[in-house]
Amino acid sequence: RKEVEQDPGPFNVPEGATVAFNCTYSNSASQSFFWYRQDCRKEPKLLMSVYSSGNEDGRFTAQLNRASQYISLLIRDSKLSDSATYLCVVKGDTGGFKTIFGAGTRLFVKA
Amino acid sequence: NAGVMQNPRHLVRRRGQEARLRCSPMKGHSHVYWYRQLPEEGLKFMVYLQKENIIDESGMPKERFSAEFPKEGPSILRIQQVVRGDSAAYFCASSPQGAPAKNIQYFGAGTRLSVL
Numbered sequence: 489r490k491e492v493e494q495d496p497g498p499f500n501v502p503e504g505a506t507v508a509f510n511c512t513y514s515n516s517a518s519q520s521f522f523w524y525r526q527d528c529r530k531e532p533k534l535l536m537s538v539y540s541s542g543n544e545d546g547r548f549t550a551q552l553n554r555a556s557q558y559i560s561l562l563i564r565d566s567k568l569s570d571s572a573t574y575l576c577v578v579k580g581d582t583g584g585f586k587t588i589f590g591a592g593t594r595l596f597v598k599a
Numbered sequence: 600n601a602g603v604m605q606n607p608r609h610l611v612r613r614r615g616q617e618a619r620l621r622c623s624p625m626k627g628h629s630h631v632y633w634y635r636q637l638p639e640e641g642l643k644f645m646v647y648l649q650k651e652n653i654i655d656e657s658g659m660p661k662e663r664f665s666a667e668f669p670k671e672g673p674s675i676l677r678i679q680q681v682v683r684g685d686s687a688a689y690f691c692a693s694s695p696q697g698a699p700a701k702n703i704q705y706f707g708a709g710t711r712l713s714v715l
Contacts, residue, residue, distance in 0.1 A: 522703070531690055531706040532642065575641065586655065587632065587704065591641035 511576030624693030
């Protein structure tokens with residue numbers, strides 16, 4: 489089993505759609521969770537941190553379920569500019585620094 | 600405030616040559632991470648360094664790869680005797696001092712290594 493698993497997609501959605509990405513992780517000792525986005529041939533950029541209480545940033549909502557070891561990202565009112573690969577990132581175990589990236593979920597938003 | 604700087608952006612080497620990739624962290628950051636990304640794959644952790652110390656190199660191949668972060672100057676990822684399978688994008692990230700499990704990593708634009 490991979491340490492961080494994501495549905496690779498691709499997700500093809502029309503503008504304005506709501507789309508949800510899921511991610512599971514295997515190490516229950518993981519401490520921090522993030523969503524990054526990566527555009528084609530570019531570096532990953534932080535989208536948002538994920539907190540146990542859930543958090544929202546504009547059209548983006550992230551949820552964490554520690555009991556199920558599950559993270560989600562919801563994008564509402566999709567824009568063309570949201571087209572990218574979304575990376576689930578899990579950080580920290582007993583050492584506190586190991587960072588595991590999921591393979592990413594590719595999103596295409598079409599007009 | 601300059602971000603994470605990596606150079607060169609593109610590097611072409613012939614099999615058997617050495618590749619040196621440089622990374623200057625963001626100002627004030629003392630933690631550096633190196634990742635490798637093969638085409639159509641996710642980022643794979645290679646090594647985590649602080650100034651003059653390798654903290655975790657569990658993701659580094661056992662041979663030909665080494666990394667350093669000297670007291671002065673950038674972090675260097677060195678690949679000796681490159682092979683075609685080393686062709687990839689190599690990303691460096693930095694984070695500030697503090698609880699490493701919580702710190703956000705900021706990425707450089709990467710170095711794309713092509714081995715002929």
